[in-house]
Amino acid sequence: MKIHKRRALAALGIVTALALTACSAPDADDGDPAESSDAVPETPSEPVTLNILDVAGNLQLTQGMIESFVEENPDIVSEVTFETSTSPEMAGKVKAQQDAGRINIDLVLTGNDGLSAGVEQDLFIELIPQFEDRLTGMQDYLEPAAAMQELAQGYGTVVTYYPSGPLIEFDPETVPDPPTTAQELLDYAKANPGTIQYARPANSGPGRTLLMGLPYILGDSDPKDPENGWDKTWAYLAELDKYIEYYPSATTPTMTNLANGSADIIASTTGWDINPRALGTVPAGVEVQALDDFTWVTDAHYAVVPQGVSADKQAAVLALIEWMLTPEQQAKAYDAGYFYPGPAIKDVTLDMAPEESQQVIEKFGRDEYADLIADNPTATPLDAEALVAAFDRWDREIGGDKVEEE
Secondary structure (H helix, E strand, O other): OOOOOOOOOOOOOOHHHHHOOOOOOOOOOOEEEEEHHHEEEEEEEOEEEEEEOOOOOHHHHHHHHHHHHHOOOOOOOHHHHHHOOOHHHHHHHHHHHHHHHHOOOOOEEHHHHHHHHHHHOOOOOOOOOOOOOOOOOHEEEEEHHHHHHHHHOOOEEEEEEEEEEOOEEEEEOOOOOOOOOOHHHHHHHHOOOOEEEOOOOOHHHHHHHHHHHHHHHHHHOOOOOOOOHHHHHHHHHHHHHHHHHOEEEEEEHHHHHHHOOOOOEEEEEEHHHHHHHHOOOOOOOEEEEEEOOEEEEEEEEEEEEOOOEEHHHHHHHHHHHHHHHHHHHHHHEEEEEEEEEEEOOOOHHHOOOOOOHHHHHHOOOOHHHHHHHHOOOOOOOOOOOHHHHHHHHHEEEEHHHHHEEO
């Protein structure tokens, strides 16, 4: 059975990427870019090659969708190429190509970090509302996915979604009575110094989700304002820091440390719980716990189109995104639990997923997730400016001097 490996997202790249200057230029190879929806045909005048850049690990969920589109629509796409990179690299790469007048990236698959940076720099085509009539699958978004779509400001389309976290993960043999509240987690840290771990939030999905989730758990005055509304969160993190030996620079080492016993409790999310256990990185018997009064801090991946992409290629990309938002294709997003559940639209159940995905989720998924997802509120993550501010303050005041590369 093939199971994909995870990659940590380099969210710190927002800081670097936001500092770049906005610019766009036409594509020298494919003619002038379209200036309006009327200039983009329903289908290309001839089959095109699409070059796709993934900066969020999204191909683990969507590559099968894309390849099936190419196979079923040879009159639209003759070939597709895939490239992976990081969010800060993406912003610089797209801008450099636009400056040179040779845009060779036709579609970017990105998380919130790359999306925000690209919007700030005016790198992307505004897809909504001008192409909304071609992307009818958006009408079937799950409510939290629709909320994530709002963050795109029309420049991207949600293609996959998950509630994320924050969760804590532990071995029940080591921690038979796990913390159920934030205070109990702090008490455990005091009684067992060095055994609680989360990675630097700027470069870790679980670390970032914990950072954004604590204001809801602790009842802070404004969970969306890390500068003025997180008094309880910053005080809590400063107290917890006294009992944390160091912060790994990425998520994977925390999983390894949980597996080898050097950490008792780590920050996690649904995907980081399921996928590493399926890979064997973490023992299958570890468990997860949501702290009392928690709110899901949601996450999504987006399809965005750089400015300068030709009208024919825009037509192909729009047809591809619409294909990806059909229930049959969305079911492939269950994958190996990497972004669990994964589908962004309604009524896509596990029994619709490929057999391999069904086997992984049935073996490594958790029955309690259905109730946790149904019974707890969701909130979108911080916007780019607030997230950068939160990362900067964490680095300065909490754990920046205790981050270790592994």
